[in-house]
Amino acid sequence: MRFVFPLFEGFTTLDVIGPxxxxxxxxxxxxxxxAAEPGPVYDGNxxxxxxxxxxxxxxxxxxxLVVPGGPGARRRLDDRPLLDWLRALHAGxxxxxxxxTGSLLLAAAGxxxxxxxxxxxxxxKTLESYGATYTADRVVVHEADRLVTAAGVSxxxxxxxxxxxxxxxxxxxxxxxxMIEYDPQPPFDAGSPAKAPQAVHDLLAARR
Amino acid sequence: MRFVFPLFEGFTTLDVIGPxxxxxxxxxxxxxxxAAEPGPVYDGNxxxxxxxxxxxxxxxxxxxLVVPGGPGARRRLDDRPLLDWLRALHAGxxxxxxxxTGSLLLAAAGxxxxxxxxxxxxxxKTLESYGATYTADRVVVHEADRLVTAAGVSxxxxxxxxxxxxxxxxxxxxxxxxMIEYDPQPPFDAGSPAKAPQAVHDLLAARR
Numbered sequence: 342m343r344f345v346f347p348l349f350e351g352f353t354t355l356d357v358i359g360p361x362x363x364x365x366x367x368x369x370x371x372x373x374x375x376a377a378e379p380g381p382v383y384d385g386n387x388x389x390x391x392x393x394x395x396x397x398x399x400x401x402x403x404x405x406l407v408v409p410g411g412p413g414a415r416r417r418l419d420d421r422p423l424l425d426w427l428r429a430l431h432a433g434x435x436x437x438x439x440x441x442t443g444s445l446l447l448a449a450a451g452x453x454x455x456x457x458x459x460x461x462x463x464x465x466k467t468l469e470s471y472g473a474t475y476t477a478d479r480v481v482v483h484e485a486d487r488l489v490t491a492a493g494v495s496x497x498x499x500x501x502x503x504x505x506x507x508x509x510x511x512x513x514x515x516x517x518x519x520m521i522e523y524d525p526q527p528p529f530d531a532g533s534p535a536k537a538p539q540a541v542h543d544l545l546a547a548r549r
Numbered sequence: 550m551r552f553v554f555p556l557f558e559g560f561t562t563l564d565v566i567g568p569x570x571x572x573x574x575x576x577x578x579x580x581x582x583x584a585a586e587p588g589p590v591y592d593g594n595x596x597x598x599x600x601x602x603x604x605x606x607x608x609x610x611x612x613x614l615v616v617p618g619g620p621g622a623r624r625r626l627d628d629r630p631l632l633d634w635l636r637a638l639h640a641g642x643x644x645x646x647x648x649x650t651g652s653l654l655l656a657a658a659g660x661x662x663x664x665x666x667x668x669x670x671x672x673x674k675t676l677e678s679y680g681a682t683y684t685a686d687r688v689v690v691h692e693a694d695r696l697v698t699a700a701g702v703s704x705x706x707x708x709x710x711x712x713x714x715x716x717x718x719x720x721x722x723x724x725x726x727x728m729i730e731y732d733p734q735p736p737f738d739a740g741s742p743a744k745a746p747q748a749v750h751d752l753l754a755a756r757r
Contacts, residue, residue: 355729358566358597362702365594372596381589381600386573388580389566392589392598441730462730479734493730494570498703503736515739515749521563522649522670522701524740525733526687528711531723532732541723 342508345373345403345430348382349423351413354389355494356440360407363501366517367509375400385412397426404435405508407501410442410461410494417446418471424450431487436504438489440497448473452488457481461493462534477533495532498523550716553581553611553638556590557631559621562597563702564648568615571709574725575717583608593620605634612643613716615709618650618669618702625654626675632658639695644712646697648705656681660696665689669701670742685741703740706731 344364346357357374365372376382376393383390408414408427417423427450431437439447444460447453448471458473458481465475480500481490491500502523505514531537552572554565565582573580584590584601591598616622616635625631635658639645647655652668655661656679666681666689673683687700688708699708710731713722739745 353570354566355570358562361597362561362563365596372594374597386580388573389569389582390600392600462727479732480736492732493728495706495729495731495733499734499736506736511737512746512748512752515737515745516752518735518737518739519670519742519745519749519753520701521703522740523703523733523735524687524700524744525703525731525735526707527726527731527733528688528707528714529719529723529726531726532730534727536732537723537727538720540720541727544720544724545727 342367342369342404343371343373343402344405344407345375345400346407346409347397348374348376348391348393349413349417350383351385351411351416352382352409353411353441353494354384354391356409356411356443356497357391357407359495359497360440360501362521363498363505363517364405364407366520367505367513373400397423400430402433403430405504406430406434406437408439408443408446410440410445414442414446415464415467418449428452434487436487436489438491438500438504440491440500441493444468444473444490445471447488447490456483456486456488458490459492460490550575550577550612551579551581551610552613552615553583553608554615554617555605556582556584556599556601557621557625558591559593559619559624560590560617561619561649561702562592562599564617564619564651564705565599565615567703567705568648568709570729571706571713571725572613572615574728575713575721581608605631608638610641611638613712614638614642614645616647616651616654618648618653622650622654623672623675626657636660642695644695644697646699646708646712648699648708649701652676652681652698653679655696655698664691664694664696666698667700668698
């Protein structure tokens with residue numbers, strides 16, 4: 342079961358590493374990090390680099406494709422070679438997935454036309470401008486189309502556990518959850534726009 | 550505010566990237582990944598590599614030290630140069646923190662003697678063999694000693710948000726939570742030994 346994670350400069354690391362920690366532990370999993378060329382690829386903060394094993398051009402198939410978001414995703418919505426590669430891979434995947442603004446890339450590639458999908462809460466209008474219908478669910482599964490989109494950043498962990506139960510079985514998925522001790526206890530309840538207090542929205546608005 | 554993440558072969562990527570995504574977003578944050586030598590450092594799965602910016606020897610101070618766990622942590626409990634480096638850095642930190650079995654390294658360095666601490670649920674006996682007292686809390690803060698330990702893997706996110714509220718303020722910490730959309734909705738409730746069903750424990754026992 343081959344999991345392929347495309348990397349590009351300006352990706353968000355947790356979009357990749359959340360699902361990676363889940364999927365890598367499934368029986369028979371193999372993982373490939375792909376990029377325009379092999380080597381270190383820096384994130385949107387410019388301070389963390391994950392190593393790409395191989396070039397996009399050398400990846401011709403995947404069982405599960407996991408497309409991360411980040412500022413670099415928003416900058417690549419006109420990147421024809423990347424969008425063509427995503428479309429070509431999607432034709433042969435068991436599941437094509439995205440985390441955060443990775444769904445913008447799937448949408449720009451035409452894969453979400455007329456479908457419900459999710460994304461980072463700041464990217465709703467952009468997602469819809471590409472023909473998808475935003476839904477505020479944390480994980481959106483389209484079984485028949487083999488498509489799964491997740492909300493912002495940390496939602497990739499929930500997405501991966503949801504899919505792990507289908508790729509393997511629910512007991513195996515829960516075993517992964519136990520091994521990564523995913524029993525979240527956030528010290529605040531501010532993780533969605535609806536839940537965050539006004540002072541938090543004010544702070545973010547002031548920074549823009 | 551300088552955040553230093555030591556890397557070593559066999560670390561767990563999410564132990565690093567969970568806190569990284571939180572801390573990197575704080576006002577004035579700078580991030581350094583350090584290792585025995587600069588360059589890519591592979592995780593416990595041997596498939597993901599984060600790039601170390603600099604060598605341990607060239608890092609002589611940190612405001613916040615974040616020690617990850619992973620199989621590589623358990624293999625380094627007799628690594629005198631690493632333990633000496635941790636002790637030396639701790640002398641000047643505002644906070645010294647660990648995620649998962651990173652606390653075993655802090656304990657082996659003598660920093661948790663006689664203190665309560667947490668770790669991955671499979672590492673309790675090892676932690677206590679180094680003189681710490683295990684507590685099943687997800688995040689354990691010792692204000693006077695400037696020490697924070699987190700439970701397994703994903704607990705690093707909760708630890709970092711807890712600490713972010715002290716390093717900055719609670720509104721800033723909640724703004725980070727909202728930007729990483731940390732509104733966890735795990736599809737199962739199996740993230741701790743007490744919550745996981747017997748079938749999950751049986752599966753993990755059968756793999757050992």
